[in-house]
Amino acid sequence: MTDMSFSESTEIRNIVVVGGGAGGLELVTKLGRKLGKEGKVSVTLVDRNRIHIWKPLLHEVATGTLDSGTESVVYHAHAARNGYNFELGELIDVNTCENRITLGLIVDANGNQLLSERTIEYDTLVLALGSLSNDFGIKGVKENCYFLDSYQQAERFQNALINKFTGIHQLGAGERLRIAIVGAGATGVELAAELYHVTDLLKSHGMPRMSRDQLEITLIEAGLRVLPALPERISVSVASELEKLGVKIRTSVMVSSATREGLHTNDGELFDADLIVWAAGVKAPDFISGIEGLTTNRSNQIVVEKTLQASGCKNIWVIGDCCSFTQENGKLVPPRAQAAHQMASTVFTNIIRASNGRNLKDYRYKDHGSLVSLSRFSAVGNLMGNLHRNSLFIEGRVARLFYVSLYRMHQFSIHGYLRGVLVVLTDRIAKVVRPKMKLH
Numbered sequence: 001m002t003d004m005s006f007s008e009s010t011e012i013r014n015i016v017v018v019g020g021g022a023g024g025l026e027l028v029t030k031l032g033r034k035l036g037k038e039g040k041v042s043v044t045l046v047d048r049n050r051i052h053i054w055k056p057l058l059h060e061v062a063t064g065t066l067d068s069g070t071e072s073v074v075y076h077a078h079a080a081r082n083g084y085n086f087e088l089g090e091l092i093d094v095n096t097c098e099n100r101i102t103l104g105l106i107v108d109a110n111g112n113q114l115l116s117e118r119t120i121e122y123d124t125l126v127l128a129l130g131s132l133s134n135d136f137g138i139k140g141v142k143e144n145c146y147f148l149d150s151y152q153q154a155e156r157f158q159n160a161l162i163n164k165f166t167g168i169h170q171l172g173a174g175e176r177l178r179i180a181i182v183g184a185g186a187t188g189v190e191l192a193a194e195l196y197h198v199t200d201l202l203k204s205h206g207m208p209r210m211s212r213d214q215l216e217i218t219l220i221e222a223g224l225r226v227l228p229a230l231p232e233r234i235s236v237s238v239a240s241e242l243e244k245l246g247v248k249i250r251t252s253v254m255v256s257s258a259t260r261e262g263l264h265t266n267d268g269e270l271f272d273a274d275l276i277v278w279a280a281g282v283k284a285p286d287f288i289s290g291i292e293g294l295t296t297n298r299s300n301q302i303v304v305e306k307t308l309q310a311s312g313c314k315n316i317w318v319i320g321d322c323c324s325f326t327q328e329n330g331k332l333v334p335p336r337a338q339a340a341h342q343m344a345s346t347v348f349t350n351i352i353r354a355s356n357g358r359n360l361k362d363y364r365y366k367d368h369g370s371l372v373s374l375s376r377f378s379a380v381g382n383l384m385g386n387l388h389r390n391s392l393f394i395e396g397r398v399a400r401l402f403y404v405s406l407y408r409m410h411q412f413s414i415h416g417y418l419r420g421v422l423v424v425l426t427d428r429i430a431k432v433v434r435p436k437m438k439l440h
Helices: 022-034 054-062 075-082 153-173 186-204 232-245 286-290 337-355 397-413 417-433
Strands: 016-018 042-047 085-088 090-095 100-103 113-115 118-121 126-127 177-182 213-219 248-250 257-258 262-265 271-273 274-277 314-318 369-374 380-384 392-395
Touching: 016 022, 016 248, 022 042, 022 075, 022 126, 022 397, 054 186, 054 397, 075 085, 090 286, 100 286, 126 337, 126 392, 153 186, 153 274, 177 186, 177 262, 177 397, 186 213, 186 232, 186 369, 232 248, 232 369, 232 380, 248 380, 257 337, 257 417, 314 337, 369 397, 380 397, 392 397
Parallel strands: 016 042, 016 126, 042 085, 126 314, 177 213, 177 274, 213 248
Antiparallel strands: 090 100, 100 118, 257 262, 262 271, 369 380, 380 392
């Protein structure tokens, strides 16, 4: 334990959490239930979207196998049930001296102003801003590639995908859809497998002439292997499964530019593609590095103390992908959902302790292993990496069960156990009657 900043109780009246991702939503739910419902503390969530989608599922939104309209959490309704307030807006600045954040102008699809630029005061601020895909400044990437950082971007790709499938089906046999995915991390790998699953589903959704033979996926990775951040055994197994599906894997390839024709490499090679998805690397939003009083790293992540307080700003806490936390082994905590969940729990505990004048708790990342879903075909991963010298390698149906359970745990944390069970049961029933994929 450590007491970094509070020797006496700190009066907390206004808690603001910016970012309703996995960690942010779990944290604001706990704070709302514990403090907000009593009416003594104002707890506010700020997010630029009206709904929450668990980010690890965005590749399913992108293929249409998950409908964001049915699997989402509506912030306004969730806030009313759990004792916090919701404010629609996008953070553009933090005044760390005056304890005030600024939210930018919001306009509708036609450019009409919905909300003007405005400020919100806080005495306790939690930044849970998540991350964005890093295009590394490569020419043409922003203009010619699809990203999967939000459900809007995922739905944009899904619309383009369905349009391509429709065109190929109507033109008949011999037509092929070429998709290039840059980045063989979890997002790229899971998207590649999900695309083959979708192609199989099309036969029973009004496109009987479609087959996976008409899908040509190339997975491009700058590193030496797929899933470079995970153990090699997982990488080898996943690569084998993807190649069985038909995915062409190209490693040690550096992309130099993206055009309408495809991807150009440093070696002068051209990967022809009808659709390009960019999933190579992540960074925190760029504006963070310009906030006075915060220390950031090269990926715009905010450097924090052991208690997850921002370095130099004791009333600002940071969780999730925008947090730069250095472990005892010198490595940064990886941007994973399990890290965001653990950080949310630590910050919740520390905010309560700060209000009571108690010593704060140091954050310690516990790696419970990694799981990668290969759609309905399989899953691969390892478990209990922090409990045994040799982690437990799992694959197939068992791994798939554990992968699904991660999402269920997230649902229980934001809905509560009873309501969470009802949500799961409703989802299971709905799958019997609704289409297995979204075609609009």
